Amino acid sequence: MASQDLNAVMPAPAHPMANPGYGKRSAPDRQPSRPGGFDHLPPRERYIAAFIDRLPDGAAMDAKTLAKALPLYGQQAVRTALNELSRAGHLRRVRRRVESTATGDGGENVTRWVFRTYWSRTARDSEWWARLLDGDVPTEVTDGTSVAADQAAPATDAGDTAVQTKEEQQADQADPPRSPTEHPRPSAAYETLARLGRTEPRLALSAADCAALEDLAAAWLARGTTPAGLMQSLVAGLPEQVYSPRALVHRRLRDKMPPELPAPEEHPAPRARLIMECTECRVPGRPEALPGGLCRACRGGTTAEAPPQALPPTAVHVRAAQVREAIRMPLRA
Structure with missing residues (x-):
């Protein structure tokens, strides 16, 4: 009986999955x-990017779940x-509004938001991410060029046409000839007329009819x-005697x-609403307001208004005199 190796390394637990509709x-x-x-990233970002890509x-x-799976970083x-x-163009956080099929207590539709992190193995600029949210994303081809998704079908030249024609001829020759029987x-209309005589014998029709x-x-x-x-x-309301069923x-x-x-009026299907979020603080905003996937505050700027400019000394003296005069008025009264 073979002994069990108790010193074997146990397999690492699988990375946890997010709730349905969420996550990567x-x-x-x-x-x-x-x-x-x-390799264009610093060592820490390179290590985490390779892990996320897998x-x-x-x-x-x-961040909490990723830190548990990455022992090197908190x-x-x-x-x-x-x-x-996010600054390098590999990820963006978005939220998407979803109309749930379930209904609430009052019978109305339930609207909920799902939160996703879009990941791109290739670094993309902010304009590309904005087009992703609008549903207009170019597709990469093998030679590195970029074409629109709705124009990705290659043109057919004369050589391709010749090959296709030859294949079609071979396929036609491979198909056995159909038996005359x-x-x-x-069609459904023909079958309905053919069954008419079985439902109502007075309306029995021939094949020519x-x-x-x-x-x-x-x-x-x-x-x-x-x-x-x-x-x-x-067959409704037929006379007792039908002399010419076809007529x-x-x-x-x-x-x-x-x-x-x-x-029927064609209504375009409602597009799923995607809103980009700041990668750090999760504040929602338009793509142009979140360059690099970060809001102004998280990029190191400030969202506070500029402090008011100091009054000149003469204006300060005038204001002080007005305040003193307002204080003395009740005493005189």
């Missing part, structure tokens, strides 16, 4: 991972490193009528044709 979110990035991809989407990205060091990675499945009336029946279905509704309209069905299809439904 990989930004569109076509460049693969490669050694030395973060995390899966949805992993917790707060929470404050991790928080400072995240700010530096095989027929395509009839169904083919001649197929277009009219198809117009009914195109205007929103179901096959069951079409059949009900044709009767043709007249009913023509005279009882339902009106055309107006085309």
